[in-house]
Amino acid sequence: MNDRKSLTSLVGKYFRQHPECGALVGLIVVFIGFSFTATRFLTADSFAGIVTVASELGIVATGVTFLMISGEFDLSVGSVFGFSAMLFAIAAVNGIPLLIGLLLALLAAAGIGLINGYITVRFQIPSFITTLGALMLWRGVLLAITGGFPVRFWESSRILDFLNGNLWGEFRASAIWFFVIIFLLNFILLRTRYGNATYATGGNKDAARLLGISVDRVKIGNFVICSVLAGFAGCIQFARFCSVDPVRGQNMELEAIAAVVVGGTLMTGGYGNLIGTLLGVLLIGMLRSGLVMAGAPAYWYQAFVGLILIIAVILNTYIKRWSLK
Amino acid sequence: MKKNYNLIEMKEINKHFGTVIALKNVNFNVQYQEIVGLVGDNGAGKSTLIKILTGVFPADSGEIYFEGKQIKLDSPKMARDLGIETVYQNLALIDLMSIARNFFLGREPVRPWAGVIKVLDKPKINSTTEEVLKDIGIKVRSVEEEVSVLSGGERQSVAIGRAIYFGAKLLVLDEPTAALSIKESHKVLDYVLEAKERGLSVIFITHNIYHVYSVADRFTILEHGEKLGDFKKDEVSTEDIIEVIRTGRKIEKERT
Numbered sequence: 001m002n003d004r005k006s007l008t009s010l011v012g013k014y015f016r017q018h019p020e021c022g023a024l025v026g027l028i029v030v031f032i033g034f035s036f037t038a039t040r041f042l043t044a045d046s047f048a049g050i051v052t053v054a055s056e057l058g059i060v061a062t063g064v065t066f067l068m069i070s071g072e073f074d075l076s077v078g079s080v081f082g083f084s085a086m087l088f089a090i091a092a093v094n095g096i097p098l099l100i101g102l103l104l105a106l107l108a109a110a111g112i113g114l115i116n117g118y119i120t121v122r123f124q125i126p127s128f129i130t131t132l133g134a135l136m137l138w139r140g141v142l143l144a145i146t147g148g149f150p151v152r153f154w155e156s157s158r159i160l161d162f163l164n165g166n167l168w169g170e171f172r173a174s175a176i177w178f179f180v181i182i183f184l185l186n187f188i189l190l191r192t193r194y195g196n197a198t199y200a201t202g203g204n205k206d207a208a209r210l211l212g213i214s215v216d217r218v219k220i221g222n223f224v225i226c227s228v229l230a231g232f233a234g235c236i237q238f239a240r241f242c243s244v245d246p247v248r249g250q251n252m253e254l255e256a257i258a259a260v261v262v263g264g265t266l267m268t269g270g271y272g273n274l275i276g277t278l279l280g281v282l283l284i285g286m287l288r289s290g291l292v293m294a295g296a297p298a299y300w301y302q303a304f305v306g307l308i309l310i311i312a313v314i315l316n317t318y319i320k321r322w323s324l325k
Numbered sequence: 326m327k328k329n330y331n332l333i334e335m336k337e338i339n340k341h342f343g344t345v346i347a348l349k350n351v352n353f354n355v356q357y358q359e360i361v362g363l364v365g366d367n368g369a370g371k372s373t374l375i376k377i378l379t380g381v382f383p384a385d386s387g388e389i390y391f392e393g394k395q396i397k398l399d400s401p402k403m404a405r406d407l408g409i410e411t412v413y414q415n416l417a418l419i420d421l422m423s424i425a426r427n428f429f430l431g432r433e434p435v436r437p438w439a440g441v442i443k444v445l446d447k448p449k450i451n452s453t454t455e456e457v458l459k460d461i462g463i464k465v466r467s468v469e470e471e472v473s474v475l476s477g478g479e480r481q482s483v484a485i486g487r488a489i490y491f492g493a494k495l496l497v498l499d500e501p502t503a504a505l506s507i508k509e510s511h512k513v514l515d516y517v518l519e520a521k522e523r524g525l526s527v528i529f530i531t532h533n534i535y536h537v538y539s540v541a542d543r544f545t546i547l548e549h550g551e552k553l554g555d556f557k558k559d560e561v562s563t564e565d566i567i568e569v570i571r572t573g574r575k576i577e578k579e580r581t
Contacts, residue, residue, distance in 0.1 A: 212402035
């Protein structure tokens with residue numbers, strides 16, 4: 001093997017083991033772009049805004065990443081986000097202690113995840129379908145029980161502060177939650193047997209099963225993790241706004257999937273990591289704040305996310321194909 | 326290693342899928358330190374027999390004895406725990422994962438971290454994998470590279486090496502040389518012989534009678550779910566075996 005070849009293969013190896021490279025490049029490009037075009041972009045408040053958006057989306061995207069690595073997909077996270085937030089809010093308004101309300105909301109999310117996982121595994125149908133159904137079902141239930149009206153809860157409470165109070169300037173507690181959660185799940189993914197089983201299940205479920213891994217249990221477990229995190233993110237956002245309307249979290253599933261995929265995780269499973277997802281949600285958060293500060297009408301945000309999604313996936317695919325040569 | 330029972334003894338195995346009879350009263354055995362070539366055409370029932378033996382699905386009727394004791398297999402994991410290790414042609418390793426992670430998949434050594442959580446013992450995982458690869462003679466830059474950097478023969482060898490490392494007693498190889506070049510096939514065949522040297526028994530499933538003939542001690546021929554015969558290597562030539570498969574005629578001098 002000559003030197004030139006071994007150098008390219010070394011670089012190739014690096015890219016192969018670091019799916020987040022594409023997202024990092026994207027993040028830097030967008031950052032530099034906004035630094036020149038958006039006034040007040042390079043201020044602490046602006047960063048706080050980005051981090052706040054990224055954290056709430058990021059908690060959802062973390063679960064979506066985990067599930068996607070094990071080869072499945074959850075379109076219902078937006079509905080679960082809204083449903084849990086609403087449950088939490090309704091419990092609060094009715095005088096149920098906030099901590100119990102929070103637990104109820106998380107339990108409901110876990111239950112939805114369990115049902116999603118069980119149905120997908122038991123009936124062997126694509127999770128795209130199971131969770132598309134769940135998306136509509138739980139959104140529908142949410143609209144039906146609220147009659148379409150928002151719920152407000154104006155009392156201040158230590159629990160709400162704990163969930164998403166102001167820490168320093170405009171920085172909020174959600175950022176800490178996000179970093180703790182993403183660190184914890186990254187640890188599980190890379191350092192434990194469960195993480196290994198998650199990669200194996202998504203990489204090749206038949207091979208994994210023959211090697212003695214209970215792929216169905218891994219999948220159901222990840223559906224539950226994904227759903228609970230979506231519900232938790234909903235509760236965190238409720239703590240920020242002190243109100244929740246029945247369309248809360250709509251389209252969040254698509255933003256979360258976009259962030260995950262931009263971060264280099266393969267839709268087909270078996271490959272990806274949470275560092276990529278962290279960069280992906282920061283990229284999306286930055287776009288949202290940056291475009292507003294650059295004076296672009298808010299409508300452009302969605303268009304840009306769409307554009308970046310496609311470019312990022314093309315880049316990631318090429319990098320991966322090239323690195324495997 | 327002479328014992329008064331076989332390593333594996335499958336008796337009167339029957340299996341049907343709907344109205345299709347996949348196996349009909351099949352008797353099959355493997356002795357200690359023996360390489361058995363399981364041959365037969367497509368749809369002969371080879372895979373069905375092996376899947377019963379490795380716990381993928383149960384037989385409709387029949388008995389299985391392992392080291393003289395009757396067993397009932399509920400899952401591939403149970404077979405693996407007993408020491409029956411299968412290397413499937415395309416399902417031996419997971420392409421997107423590293424060589425080291427593949428080597429220990431499902432049986433990862435762990436060590437306590439911060440006194441509470443069990444984490445993967447990465448140093449052990451990597452150093453063991455390195456040793457085994459060196460043993461087989463496979464050179465890679467790092468065992469943390471993805472499996473896709475290995476050639477087809479190297480993959481088979483890694484999977485066989487894994488079985489040996491984990492103390493398998495019976496190694497089941499499903500078409501191990503099917504997609505390999507001649508040179509690579511020979512390497513894998515050599516390694517199969519080495520597995521036998523180390524005390525393992527091997528079931529070698531193949532269409533390619535020439536590959537299995539060079540290493541096997543005995544052949545079991547299946548056709549349409551029935552056993553056509555059991556032959557020691559010195560009783561038959563490759564042509565005889567092909568003739569049996571081609572004509573589908575049972576041979577009378579069958580061993581019992």
